[in-house]
Amino acid sequence: MTEIExxxxxxxxxxxxxxxxxxxxxAGKQNAVALTDIENAFEKAERTTLYRTLKTFEEKGIVxxxxxxxxxxxxxxxxxxxxxxxxxxxxxHFHCSQCDKTVCLTEHKIPHINLPAGYIAEDANLVIKxxxxxxxxx
Amino acid sequence: MTEIExxxxxxxxxxxxxxxxxxxxxAGKQNAVALTDIENAFEKAERTTLYRTLKTFEEKGIVxxxxxxxxxxxxxxxxxxxxxxxxxxxxxHFHCSQCDKTVCLTEHKIPHINLPAGYIAEDANLVIKxxxxxxxxx
DNA sequence: AGAGATCGTGCAACAGAAGTGCATTTAATG
DNA sequence: CATTAAATGCACTTCTGTTGCACGATCTCT
Numbered sequence: 001m002t003e004i005e006x007x008x009x010x011x012x013x014x015x016x017x018x019x020x021x022x023x024x025x026x027a028g029k030q031n032a033v034a035l036t037d038i039e040n041a042f043e044k045a046e047r048t049t050l051y052r053t054l055k056t057f058e059e060k061g062i063v064x065x066x067x068x069x070x071x072x073x074x075x076x077x078x079x080x081x082x083x084x085x086x087x088x089x090x091x092x093h094f095h096c097s098q099c100d101k102t103v104c105l106t107e108h109k110i111p112h113i114n115l116p117a118g119y120i121a122e123d124a125n126l127v128i129k130x131x132x133x134x135x136x137x138x
Numbered sequence: 139m140t141e142i143e144x145x146x147x148x149x150x151x152x153x154x155x156x157x158x159x160x161x162x163x164x165a166g167k168q169n170a171v172a173l174t175d176i177e178n179a180f181e182k183a184e185r186t187t188l189y190r191t192l193k194t195f196e197e198k199g200i201v202x203x204x205x206x207x208x209x210x211x212x213x214x215x216x217x218x219x220x221x222x223x224x225x226x227x228x229x230x231h232f233h234c235s236q237c238d239k240t241v242c243l244t245e246h247k248i249p250h251i252n253l254p255a256g257y258i259a260e261d262a263n264l265v266i267k268x269x270x271x272x273x274x275x276x
Numbered sequence: 277a278g279a280g281a282t283c284g285t286g287c288a289a290c291a292g293a294a295g296t297g298c299a300t301t302t303a304a305t306g
Numbered sequence: 307c308a309t310t311a312a313a314t315g316c317a318c319t320t321c322t323g324t325t326g327c328a329c330g331a332t333c334t335c336t
Contacts, residue, residue, distance in 0.1 A: 019284090047323090048324085108251060122269070124264065133257055174293080279336095285331090286328090290325080293322085295319080298315105301312105305308100
């Protein structure tokens with residue numbers, strides 16, 4: 001049993017061939033991926049399978065969904081300590097307007113916001129847009 | 139010349155009947171509106187016209203586009219002091235998961251975030267999700 | 277190992293939002 | 307009034323997300 005199989009098993013997700021491939025693909029990427037990205041990476045795969053796999057991964061806390069403002073849902077593997085299915089790991093995300101990649105800034109948490117009376121916060125999403133370190137001549 | 143016509147004129151937008159109607163509709167709403175909302179409000183209107191009107195309004199700084207995480211673009215009139223077309227009026231938005239409405243919290247600005255080296259911020263989007271003051275028994 | 281239930285995958289199809297191209301109408305200008 | 311530019315309406319396309327159904331694979335329990 002490989003590391004990946006163990007990881008999936010720990011999260012009560014049956015480690016099928018497809019799932020392992022998708023996990024590997026995401027682990028190899030520094031940035032968040034869209035459904036279409038995975039679809040293009042595996043010519044043979046069905047979009048539905050990928051779609052449902054990502055849904056499953058999300059439910060089981062293996063990946064988290066990211067809304068980076070492009071109106072295309074992206075996904076990224078959760079970090080070891082990420083409890084996003086329980087009490088929201090509110091790190092922020094950065095979207096590069098040049099290379100169109102979105103990355104997790106897991107060290108940067110969303111600061112607490114004081115809301116007006118009557119508003120109850122349950123979740124938060126903060127996306128910074130600009131130029132990432134690969135695209136700035138750095 | 140009405141107030142609205144003056145407003146549009148000041149922003150170099152020709153005050154046509156349709157545009158005035160759309161402006162009025164948005165001014166009468168406390169929450170941000172989606173293209174479909176306007177479409178439903180005016181049975182006679184073409185979606186394309188509304189679509190392009192909103193684009194025009196956005197370019198001219200009359201409305202700002204809001205991405206509230208629902209994957210449906212919403213729009214809200216800019217406040218008098220809102221210079222969102224120039225240097226981003228970075229107020230935050232609140233999306234109510236119960237009534238599905240999105241409102242601008244113009245008094246609440248997005249706090250400054252220190253990014254890792256090499257990252258250049260140009261824009262930011264912060265959406266708080268939860269229960270709004272109308273939906274909490276307030 | 278075999279029977280039955282459950283889960284995963286593939287195929288087809290649909291819904292909704294976003295966006296484009298072109299023709300026609302409406303408005304501004306000389 | 308004639309010319310030009312802008313606004314609108316209609317048709318159509320694309321893309322993402324989503325669901326239903328059938329088939330195949332896998333697990334469980336005796």
